[in-house]
Amino acid sequence: MDISLLIIIAVGLFIVFGILQYNKLIRLNIRVDEAFAQIEVQLKRRADLIPNLVETVKGYASHEKEALEKVVQARAASTTASTLPAVAAADGALTNALRGLLAVAEAYPDLKASTNFLQLQEELSTTENKVSFARQFYNDNVRNLNTAVRTIPTSFFVGFAKVGEREFYEVEDPTIRNAPNVKF
Protein backbone atom coordinates (compact mmCIF):
# COMPACT_ATOMS: atom_id res chain seq x y z
CA MET A 1 0.00 0.00 0.00
CA ASP A 2 1.51 3.33 -0.87
CA ILE A 3 1.64 6.19 1.57
CA SER A 4 -1.02 8.42 0.00
CA LEU A 5 -3.70 5.71 0.42
CA LEU A 6 -2.71 5.27 4.05
CA ILE A 7 -2.98 9.01 4.60
CA ILE A 8 -6.44 9.11 3.02
CA ILE A 9 -7.61 6.24 5.24
CA ALA A 10 -6.16 7.91 8.34
CA VAL A 11 -7.85 11.21 7.55
CA GLY A 12 -11.13 9.38 6.88
CA LEU A 13 -10.94 7.59 10.23
CA PHE A 14 -10.16 10.85 12.00
CA ILE A 15 -13.18 12.54 10.41
CA VAL A 16 -15.46 9.69 11.49
CA PHE A 17 -14.01 9.84 15.00
CA GLY A 18 -14.50 13.59 15.08
CA ILE A 19 -18.14 13.26 14.04
CA LEU A 20 -18.74 10.71 16.80
CA GLN A 21 -17.22 12.95 19.47
CA TYR A 22 -19.09 16.02 18.23
CA ASN A 23 -22.40 14.16 18.24
CA LYS A 24 -21.70 12.77 21.69
CA LEU A 25 -21.23 16.28 23.10
CA ILE A 26 -24.34 17.60 21.40
CA ARG A 27 -26.40 14.66 22.58
CA LEU A 28 -25.23 14.99 26.19
CA ASN A 29 -25.96 18.72 26.12
CA ILE A 30 -29.48 18.17 24.82
CA ARG A 31 -30.09 15.60 27.56
CA VAL A 32 -29.11 18.21 30.15
CA ASP A 33 -31.64 20.64 28.64
CA GLU A 34 -34.35 17.98 28.69
CA ALA A 35 -33.54 17.09 32.29
CA PHE A 36 -33.83 20.73 33.32
CA ALA A 37 -37.18 20.98 31.56
CA GLN A 38 -38.28 17.93 33.57
CA ILE A 39 -37.38 19.71 36.83
CA GLU A 40 -39.48 22.68 35.75
CA VAL A 41 -42.43 20.39 34.91
CA GLN A 42 -42.36 18.89 38.40
CA LEU A 43 -41.89 22.26 40.09
CA LYS A 44 -44.91 23.58 38.20
CA ARG A 45 -46.97 20.56 39.32
CA ARG A 46 -46.05 21.35 42.88
CA ALA A 47 -46.85 25.02 42.46
CA ASP A 48 -50.28 24.09 41.09
CA LEU A 49 -51.07 21.92 44.12
CA ILE A 50 -50.33 24.69 46.58
CA PRO A 51 -53.39 26.97 46.33
CA ASN A 52 -55.59 23.94 47.08
CA LEU A 53 -53.40 23.05 50.06
CA VAL A 54 -53.46 26.60 51.40
CA GLU A 55 -57.26 26.75 51.16
CA THR A 56 -57.69 23.38 52.89
CA VAL A 57 -55.40 24.33 55.76
CA LYS A 58 -57.08 27.75 56.11
CA GLY A 59 -60.40 25.95 56.53
CA TYR A 60 -59.17 24.31 59.74
CA ALA A 61 -56.28 26.45 60.96
CA SER A 62 -56.94 29.98 59.76
CA HIS A 63 -54.90 31.66 62.48
CA GLU A 64 -51.66 29.99 61.45
CA LYS A 65 -51.02 33.10 59.36
CA GLU A 66 -47.23 33.04 59.43
CA ALA A 67 -46.84 29.51 58.06
CA LEU A 68 -49.50 30.10 55.37
CA GLU A 69 -47.97 33.42 54.31
CA LYS A 70 -44.52 31.88 53.92
CA VAL A 71 -45.88 29.27 51.54
CA VAL A 72 -47.85 31.76 49.46
CA GLN A 73 -44.87 34.10 49.14
CA ALA A 74 -42.43 31.29 48.31
CA ARG A 75 -44.78 30.04 45.63
CA ALA A 76 -45.09 33.49 44.09
CA ALA A 77 -41.29 33.80 44.01
CA SER A 78 -40.90 30.40 42.34
CA THR A 79 -43.16 31.29 39.40
CA THR A 80 -40.98 34.26 38.41
CA ALA A 81 -37.60 32.51 38.64
CA SER A 82 -35.97 31.60 35.33
CA THR A 83 -32.18 31.22 35.66
CA LEU A 84 -30.92 28.01 37.20
CA PRO A 85 -29.62 29.51 40.48
CA ALA A 86 -32.86 31.46 40.91
CA VAL A 87 -34.99 28.39 40.24
CA ALA A 88 -32.93 26.32 42.66
CA ALA A 89 -33.14 28.97 45.38
CA ALA A 90 -36.91 29.39 44.96
CA ASP A 91 -37.32 25.60 44.95
CA GLY A 92 -35.43 25.35 48.25
CA ALA A 93 -37.42 28.14 49.87
CA LEU A 94 -40.74 26.60 48.84
CA THR A 95 -39.76 23.14 50.08
CA ASN A 96 -38.86 24.67 53.43
CA ALA A 97 -42.07 26.66 53.64
CA LEU A 98 -44.15 23.56 52.81
CA ARG A 99 -42.42 21.58 55.51
CA GLY A 100 -43.16 24.33 57.98
CA LEU A 101 -46.84 24.41 57.02
CA LEU A 102 -47.26 20.64 57.22
CA ALA A 103 -45.46 20.53 60.56
CA VAL A 104 -47.94 23.09 61.85
CA ALA A 105 -50.84 21.04 60.46
CA GLU A 106 -49.77 18.20 62.76
CA ALA A 107 -51.41 20.03 65.67
CA TYR A 108 -54.88 19.98 64.06
CA PRO A 109 -56.42 16.46 64.22
CA ASP A 110 -59.53 17.51 62.27
CA LEU A 111 -57.38 18.75 59.43
CA LYS A 112 -55.20 15.64 59.46
CA ALA A 113 -58.26 13.40 59.27
CA SER A 114 -59.98 15.19 56.38
CA THR A 115 -59.87 13.14 53.17
CA ASN A 116 -59.12 16.26 51.17
CA PHE A 117 -55.99 16.89 53.18
CA LEU A 118 -54.88 13.24 53.06
CA GLN A 119 -55.20 13.18 49.29
CA LEU A 120 -53.30 16.45 49.03
CA GLN A 121 -50.61 15.06 51.29
CA GLU A 122 -50.08 12.02 49.07
CA GLU A 123 -49.98 14.22 45.96
CA LEU A 124 -47.58 16.68 47.54
CA SER A 125 -45.42 13.86 48.83
CA THR A 126 -45.14 12.21 45.44
CA THR A 127 -44.58 15.55 43.70
CA GLU A 128 -41.82 16.38 46.18
CA ASN A 129 -40.20 13.02 45.41
CA LYS A 130 -40.55 13.67 41.69
CA VAL A 131 -38.89 17.06 42.06
CA SER A 132 -36.11 15.38 43.99
CA PHE A 133 -35.61 12.64 41.39
CA ALA A 134 -35.75 15.21 38.59
CA ARG A 135 -32.96 17.15 40.34
CA GLN A 136 -30.98 13.93 40.67
CA PHE A 137 -31.49 13.02 37.02
CA TYR A 138 -30.46 16.52 35.93
CA ASN A 139 -27.29 16.35 38.00
CA ASP A 140 -26.47 12.89 36.63
CA ASN A 141 -26.70 14.26 33.11
CA VAL A 142 -24.64 17.33 33.98
CA ARG A 143 -22.01 15.05 35.47
CA ASN A 144 -21.89 12.97 32.26
CA LEU A 145 -21.62 16.11 30.12
CA ASN A 146 -18.97 17.76 32.27
CA THR A 147 -16.93 14.56 32.37
CA ALA A 148 -17.04 14.30 28.57
CA VAL A 149 -16.13 17.99 28.19
CA ARG A 150 -13.10 17.66 30.44
CA THR A 151 -11.71 14.24 29.46
CA ILE A 152 -9.55 13.48 26.47
CA PRO A 153 -10.30 12.89 23.60
CA THR A 154 -13.77 14.46 23.67
CA SER A 155 -12.30 17.64 25.18
CA PHE A 156 -10.60 18.42 21.86
CA PHE A 157 -13.94 18.86 20.16
CA VAL A 158 -15.56 21.13 22.71
CA GLY A 159 -14.83 24.36 20.86
CA PHE A 160 -15.99 22.86 17.58
CA ALA A 161 -19.29 21.66 19.05
CA LYS A 162 -19.78 24.92 20.98
CA VAL A 163 -20.73 22.92 24.07
CA GLY A 164 -19.46 23.77 27.53
CA GLU A 165 -19.72 22.59 31.08
CA ARG A 166 -23.06 23.14 32.76
CA GLU A 167 -23.80 24.01 36.36
CA PHE A 168 -25.11 21.50 38.84
CA TYR A 169 -28.50 22.05 40.42
CA GLU A 170 -27.58 22.83 43.99
CA VAL A 171 -30.11 23.27 46.71
CA GLU A 172 -28.97 25.22 49.77
CA ASP A 173 -30.63 23.25 52.56
CA PRO A 174 -28.56 20.11 53.30
CA THR A 175 -31.59 18.26 54.68
CA ILE A 176 -33.29 18.59 51.31
CA ARG A 177 -30.20 17.38 49.50
CA ASN A 178 -29.87 14.30 51.66
CA ALA A 179 -33.46 13.10 51.73
CA PRO A 180 -34.51 11.56 48.43
CA ASN A 181 -37.76 10.32 49.88
CA VAL A 182 -40.04 12.76 51.59
CA LYS A 183 -42.67 11.56 54.02
CA PHE A 184 -44.52 14.54 55.41
Added chain:
Amino acid sequence: MESANKRKTFLLLFFMGVLVWSVAYVAITAFGGTGAGVIPLAVLITLVSVWGSYFASDKLVLKMTRAKLITEADNPNLFNVVHEVVIASGLPMPKVAIVNDPAPNAFATGRDPEHALIAFTTGLLDSMDRDELQGVTAHEMAHVANRDTLVSAVAATTAGVIALISDILMRMLWFGGARNRDHHGNQMPIFLAIIPLILAPIAATLLKAAVSRRRESLADATAVSFTRNPAGLRSALEVLARDTTVVQARSNAVAHLYIESPLDTSAASKLFATHPPIRERIEALRKMEANPLV
Protein backbone atom coordinates in the same frame (compact mmCIF):
# COMPACT_ATOMS: atom_id res chain seq x y z
CA MET B 1 -19.77 -3.36 40.17
CA GLU B 2 -21.96 -2.71 37.14
CA SER B 3 -19.22 -2.79 34.53
CA ALA B 4 -17.67 -5.92 36.04
CA ASN B 5 -21.06 -7.62 35.78
CA LYS B 6 -21.50 -6.52 32.17
CA ARG B 7 -18.03 -7.77 31.27
CA LYS B 8 -18.74 -11.15 32.83
CA THR B 9 -22.04 -11.38 30.95
CA PHE B 10 -20.28 -10.80 27.64
CA LEU B 11 -17.69 -13.39 28.57
CA LEU B 12 -20.40 -15.93 29.37
CA LEU B 13 -22.27 -15.19 26.13
CA PHE B 14 -18.98 -15.51 24.27
CA PHE B 15 -18.46 -18.96 25.76
CA MET B 16 -21.95 -19.90 24.63
CA GLY B 17 -21.03 -18.83 21.12
CA VAL B 18 -17.89 -20.95 21.31
CA LEU B 19 -19.99 -23.85 22.51
CA VAL B 20 -22.41 -23.56 19.57
CA TRP B 21 -19.48 -23.37 17.19
CA SER B 22 -17.81 -26.46 18.69
CA VAL B 23 -20.98 -28.49 18.51
CA ALA B 24 -21.50 -27.41 14.89
CA TYR B 25 -17.89 -28.33 14.14
CA VAL B 26 -18.36 -31.78 15.65
CA ALA B 27 -21.49 -32.15 13.57
CA ILE B 28 -19.81 -31.29 10.30
CA THR B 29 -16.65 -33.34 10.81
CA ALA B 30 -18.37 -36.40 12.27
CA PHE B 31 -20.86 -36.73 9.52
CA GLY B 32 -19.02 -35.27 6.55
CA GLY B 33 -21.99 -33.34 5.29
CA THR B 34 -25.00 -35.67 5.67
CA GLY B 35 -26.21 -33.72 8.68
CA ALA B 36 -25.42 -30.34 7.16
CA GLY B 37 -28.78 -29.81 5.50
CA VAL B 38 -30.86 -30.41 8.60
CA ILE B 39 -28.91 -28.24 10.99
CA PRO B 40 -29.45 -24.83 9.36
CA LEU B 41 -33.16 -25.65 9.21
CA ALA B 42 -33.25 -26.56 12.88
CA VAL B 43 -31.35 -23.40 13.77
CA LEU B 44 -33.78 -21.36 11.68
CA ILE B 45 -36.77 -22.89 13.45
CA THR B 46 -35.27 -22.18 16.85
CA LEU B 47 -34.43 -18.61 15.94
CA VAL B 48 -37.89 -17.92 14.54
CA SER B 49 -39.64 -19.35 17.59
CA VAL B 50 -37.47 -17.59 20.17
CA TRP B 51 -37.41 -14.25 18.38
CA GLY B 52 -41.11 -14.49 17.66
CA SER B 53 -41.79 -14.99 21.34
CA TYR B 54 -39.36 -12.19 22.18
CA PHE B 55 -41.30 -9.71 20.07
CA ALA B 56 -44.68 -10.83 21.36
CA SER B 57 -43.18 -11.23 24.83
CA ASP B 58 -45.38 -8.89 26.78
CA LYS B 59 -48.66 -10.36 25.52
CA LEU B 60 -47.29 -13.88 25.92
CA VAL B 61 -46.05 -13.26 29.43
CA LEU B 62 -49.32 -11.63 30.44
CA LYS B 63 -51.17 -14.81 29.42
CA MET B 64 -48.67 -17.16 31.04
CA THR B 65 -48.67 -15.34 34.36
CA ARG B 66 -52.35 -14.31 34.37
CA ALA B 67 -51.39 -10.66 34.94
CA LYS B 68 -53.97 -7.92 34.36
CA LEU B 69 -53.07 -4.49 33.01
CA ILE B 70 -54.17 -1.57 35.18
CA THR B 71 -54.58 2.16 34.61
CA GLU B 72 -53.53 5.07 36.83
CA ALA B 73 -57.07 5.43 38.14
CA ASP B 74 -57.03 1.82 39.38
CA ASN B 75 -54.08 2.38 41.69
CA PRO B 76 -52.73 5.96 41.73
CA ASN B 77 -50.28 5.31 44.57
CA LEU B 78 -48.60 2.46 42.67
CA PHE B 79 -48.45 4.59 39.54
CA ASN B 80 -46.83 7.39 41.56
CA VAL B 81 -44.14 5.00 42.81
CA VAL B 82 -43.44 3.79 39.26
CA HIS B 83 -43.53 7.34 37.86
CA GLU B 84 -40.91 8.48 40.39
CA VAL B 85 -38.54 5.74 39.24
CA VAL B 86 -39.29 6.72 35.63
CA ILE B 87 -38.13 10.27 36.36
CA ALA B 88 -35.01 9.13 38.21
CA SER B 89 -33.99 6.76 35.43
CA GLY B 90 -35.01 8.76 32.37
CA LEU B 91 -36.80 5.69 30.98
CA PRO B 92 -40.28 5.84 29.40
CA MET B 93 -43.27 4.94 31.59
CA PRO B 94 -43.93 1.18 31.31
CA LYS B 95 -47.29 -0.59 31.31
CA VAL B 96 -48.27 -1.75 34.78
CA ALA B 97 -50.05 -5.00 35.61
CA ILE B 98 -51.18 -6.84 38.70
CA VAL B 99 -51.17 -10.61 39.34
CA ASN B 100 -53.73 -11.89 41.79
CA ASP B 101 -51.52 -14.07 43.98
CA PRO B 102 -50.77 -14.01 47.71
CA ALA B 103 -47.08 -14.78 47.17
CA PRO B 104 -45.03 -11.58 46.99
CA ASN B 105 -43.19 -11.28 43.71
CA ALA B 106 -42.72 -8.99 40.70
CA PHE B 107 -41.40 -9.23 37.17
CA ALA B 108 -40.58 -7.09 34.15
CA THR B 109 -40.68 -7.89 30.47
CA GLY B 110 -40.46 -6.18 27.09
CA ARG B 111 -38.03 -6.09 24.20
CA ASP B 112 -36.92 -2.51 24.88
CA PRO B 113 -37.79 0.33 27.28
CA GLU B 114 -40.45 1.67 24.91
CA HIS B 115 -42.38 -1.60 25.10
CA ALA B 116 -41.91 -2.49 28.75
CA LEU B 117 -44.31 -4.03 31.22
CA ILE B 118 -43.94 -4.42 34.98
CA ALA B 119 -46.19 -6.66 37.05
CA PHE B 120 -46.65 -6.94 40.81
CA THR B 121 -48.49 -9.64 42.73
CA THR B 122 -51.20 -8.57 45.16
CA GLY B 123 -49.13 -10.35 47.83
CA LEU B 124 -46.22 -7.97 47.17
CA LEU B 125 -48.35 -4.83 47.22
CA ASP B 126 -49.79 -5.89 50.58
CA SER B 127 -46.51 -6.74 52.28
CA MET B 128 -44.23 -3.84 51.33
CA ASP B 129 -43.99 -0.22 52.36
CA ARG B 130 -43.41 2.60 49.92
CA ASP B 131 -39.60 2.54 49.97
CA GLU B 132 -39.50 -1.25 49.56
CA LEU B 133 -42.02 -1.14 46.72
CA GLN B 134 -39.95 1.55 45.05
CA GLY B 135 -36.83 -0.63 45.42
CA VAL B 136 -38.60 -3.53 43.72
CA THR B 137 -39.91 -1.23 40.95
CA ALA B 138 -36.41 0.14 40.39
CA HIS B 139 -35.03 -3.42 40.18
CA GLU B 140 -37.59 -4.37 37.56
CA MET B 141 -37.02 -1.21 35.53
CA ALA B 142 -33.30 -1.92 35.75
CA HIS B 143 -33.95 -5.23 33.97
CA VAL B 144 -35.68 -3.30 31.21
CA ALA B 145 -32.93 -0.67 31.03
CA ASN B 146 -30.20 -3.32 30.87
CA ARG B 147 -32.05 -5.12 28.04
CA ASP B 148 -32.12 -8.30 30.09
CA THR B 149 -34.96 -9.78 28.06
CA LEU B 150 -32.72 -9.44 25.00
CA VAL B 151 -29.77 -11.04 26.77
CA SER B 152 -31.99 -13.86 28.05
CA ALA B 153 -33.42 -14.40 24.58
CA VAL B 154 -29.90 -14.69 23.15
CA ALA B 155 -28.86 -17.08 25.91
CA ALA B 156 -32.04 -19.12 25.52
CA THR B 157 -31.67 -19.27 21.73
CA THR B 158 -28.09 -20.43 22.01
CA ALA B 159 -28.94 -23.04 24.62
CA GLY B 160 -31.87 -24.18 22.50
CA VAL B 161 -29.79 -24.42 19.33
CA ILE B 162 -27.14 -26.44 21.11
CA ALA B 163 -29.71 -28.79 22.58
CA LEU B 164 -31.38 -29.18 19.19
CA ILE B 165 -28.17 -29.90 17.30
CA SER B 166 -27.04 -32.36 19.96
CA ASP B 167 -30.38 -34.13 19.85
CA ILE B 168 -30.39 -34.48 16.06
CA LEU B 169 -26.81 -35.68 15.99
CA MET B 170 -27.40 -38.23 18.70
CA ARG B 171 -30.24 -39.70 16.66
CA MET B 172 -28.05 -39.75 13.59
CA LEU B 173 -25.33 -41.52 15.51
CA TRP B 174 -27.77 -44.29 16.36
CA PHE B 175 -29.12 -44.77 12.86
CA GLY B 176 -26.27 -43.70 10.61
CA GLY B 177 -23.29 -45.04 12.55
CA ALA B 178 -22.64 -48.12 10.39
CA ARG B 179 -22.69 -46.22 7.11
CA ASN B 180 -20.33 -43.46 8.33
CA ARG B 181 -17.57 -45.87 9.19
CA ASP B 182 -17.04 -46.36 5.45
CA HIS B 183 -16.20 -42.67 4.85
CA HIS B 184 -12.61 -41.49 5.00
CA GLY B 185 -11.00 -38.12 5.45
CA ASN B 186 -11.96 -35.78 8.32
CA GLN B 187 -13.77 -38.45 10.22
CA MET B 188 -13.95 -38.05 13.94
CA PRO B 189 -14.22 -41.32 15.87
CA ILE B 190 -17.85 -41.72 16.88
CA PHE B 191 -17.20 -42.17 20.58
CA LEU B 192 -15.27 -38.90 20.77
CA ALA B 193 -18.21 -37.14 19.16
CA ILE B 194 -20.65 -38.42 21.78
CA ILE B 195 -18.96 -36.74 24.76
CA PRO B 196 -19.36 -33.13 23.61
CA LEU B 197 -22.86 -33.91 22.36
CA ILE B 198 -23.97 -35.00 25.83
CA LEU B 199 -22.07 -32.34 27.70
CA ALA B 200 -22.95 -29.43 25.45
CA PRO B 201 -26.60 -29.02 26.44
CA ILE B 202 -25.63 -29.26 30.11
CA ALA B 203 -22.91 -26.68 29.66
CA ALA B 204 -25.33 -24.43 27.79
CA THR B 205 -27.86 -24.62 30.62
CA LEU B 206 -25.17 -23.84 33.18
CA LEU B 207 -24.01 -20.84 31.18
CA LYS B 208 -27.58 -19.64 30.77
CA ALA B 209 -28.05 -19.80 34.55
CA ALA B 210 -24.77 -17.99 35.14
CA VAL B 211 -25.78 -15.20 32.75
CA SER B 212 -29.08 -14.93 34.57
CA ARG B 213 -27.41 -14.64 38.00
CA ARG B 214 -25.02 -11.93 36.79
CA ARG B 215 -27.90 -9.94 35.37
CA GLU B 216 -29.77 -10.16 38.67
CA SER B 217 -26.82 -8.65 40.56
CA LEU B 218 -26.49 -6.03 37.85
CA ALA B 219 -30.20 -5.19 38.16
CA ASP B 220 -29.77 -4.70 41.93
CA ALA B 221 -26.87 -2.29 41.35
CA THR B 222 -28.69 -0.38 38.60
CA ALA B 223 -31.79 -0.11 40.81
CA VAL B 224 -29.71 1.60 43.49
CA SER B 225 -28.29 3.99 40.90
CA PHE B 226 -31.89 5.03 40.20
CA THR B 227 -33.22 5.42 43.74
CA ARG B 228 -29.93 6.18 45.60
CA ASN B 229 -31.63 4.21 48.40
CA PRO B 230 -30.07 0.74 48.84
CA ALA B 231 -31.98 0.31 52.12
CA GLY B 232 -35.32 0.21 50.27
CA LEU B 233 -34.40 -2.71 48.01
CA ARG B 234 -32.48 -4.45 50.78
CA SER B 235 -35.49 -4.25 53.08
CA ALA B 236 -37.72 -5.58 50.28
CA LEU B 237 -35.42 -8.57 49.76
CA GLU B 238 -35.51 -9.24 53.50
CA VAL B 239 -39.30 -9.30 53.36
CA LEU B 240 -39.10 -11.76 50.44
CA ALA B 241 -36.56 -13.92 52.29
CA ARG B 242 -38.92 -14.22 55.25
CA ASP B 243 -41.93 -15.15 53.13
CA THR B 244 -42.05 -18.77 52.07
CA THR B 245 -45.10 -18.85 49.80
CA VAL B 246 -44.45 -19.28 46.08
CA VAL B 247 -46.32 -17.84 43.09
CA GLN B 248 -48.79 -20.20 41.45
CA ALA B 249 -48.39 -19.43 37.77
CA ARG B 250 -44.76 -20.26 37.22
CA SER B 251 -42.65 -22.27 34.81
CA ASN B 252 -39.06 -22.70 33.73
CA ALA B 253 -39.63 -20.33 30.87
CA VAL B 254 -40.45 -17.28 32.99
CA ALA B 255 -38.67 -18.08 36.25
CA HIS B 256 -35.72 -15.83 35.49
CA LEU B 257 -37.97 -12.79 35.03
CA TYR B 258 -39.21 -12.73 38.62
CA ILE B 259 -37.41 -10.75 41.32
CA GLU B 260 -37.35 -13.84 43.51
CA SER B 261 -36.96 -17.26 41.93
CA PRO B 262 -40.40 -18.87 42.00
CA LEU B 263 -39.10 -22.38 41.40
CA ASP B 264 -38.68 -24.82 44.25
CA THR B 265 -35.39 -23.70 45.75
CA SER B 266 -34.78 -26.80 47.88
CA ALA B 267 -34.44 -28.99 44.78
CA ALA B 268 -32.48 -26.64 42.52
CA SER B 269 -28.76 -26.72 43.10
CA LYS B 270 -26.80 -23.51 43.26
CA LEU B 271 -25.27 -24.08 39.81
CA PHE B 272 -28.62 -24.14 38.02
CA ALA B 273 -30.22 -21.33 40.03
CA THR B 274 -31.50 -18.40 37.98
CA HIS B 275 -31.00 -15.96 40.86
CA PRO B 276 -28.10 -15.46 43.25
CA PRO B 277 -29.03 -16.52 46.79
CA ILE B 278 -31.09 -13.85 48.50
CA ARG B 279 -28.60 -13.59 51.39
CA GLU B 280 -25.86 -12.65 48.94
CA ARG B 281 -28.00 -9.96 47.36
CA ILE B 282 -28.90 -8.52 50.79
CA GLU B 283 -25.21 -8.49 51.76
CA ALA B 284 -24.25 -6.70 48.55
CA LEU B 285 -26.89 -4.04 49.21
CA ARG B 286 -25.75 -3.61 52.83
CA LYS B 287 -22.26 -2.90 51.51
CA MET B 288 -23.72 -0.18 49.32
CA GLU B 289 -25.53 1.35 52.27
CA ALA B 290 -22.33 1.45 54.30
CA ASN B 291 -20.30 2.88 51.45
CA PRO B 292 -22.48 5.19 49.36
CA LEU B 293 -19.74 6.51 47.10
CA VAL B 294 -18.74 3.17 45.62
